[in-house]
Amino acid sequence: DGGITQSPKYLFRKEGQNVTLSCEQNLNHDAMYWYRQDPGQGLRLIYYSQIVNDFQKGDIAEGYSVSREKKESFPLTVTSAQKNPTAFYLCASSITISTGLFFGEGSRLTVL
């Protein structure tokens, strides 16, 4: 079945460690996105990519990094520079940058 797969679903990290969240899609979508969701703050855009080998910062990119080496994959690394990384992370994709978004099931990161 076509869709977006995020892994891991739950992740625990010690302070000072980098972690990478995986996002894979088999929808043949050009555009992919990473959002962060915190209680009471709604969804905030971290990074997005319109096409392979291209990505742009969103509203809250500091402390995060991404790569887009393959069309189907858009991993997000949460670095130790991110001051408050505990959150629910959502990956999405769309046919192009202007069409409707489809989301994965999310990854919950907890920093201990």
Add this chain to the structure above:
Amino acid sequence: KQEVTQIPAALSVPEGENLVLNCSFTDSAIYNLQWFRQDPGKGLTSLLLIQSSQREQTSGRLNASLDKSSGRSTLYIAASQPGDSATYLCAVRNNAGNMLTFGGGTRLMVKP
């Protein structure tokens, strides 16, 4: 800067009621608007996408309308069921290629 507001933040109704969820936006020059559903701890599921040239979209018991001039969209749910209980979010795209701006969501509970 586009701002998207959803009121009320929470709503509780008895099963079988028809209900309307509201979404308002400050900049009426939009490209499209998308309604999503989110279950607790899960990703977002796309419900309906309305292009700026459209007035409404329907899917099953759901009907979304768009009034750009007044900066409003409504999501109508007919004959509500307990399975409709979730958080409903609307998101607005201002121009082709711009990112979505999300509202804070309405948490709906349908009581048996």
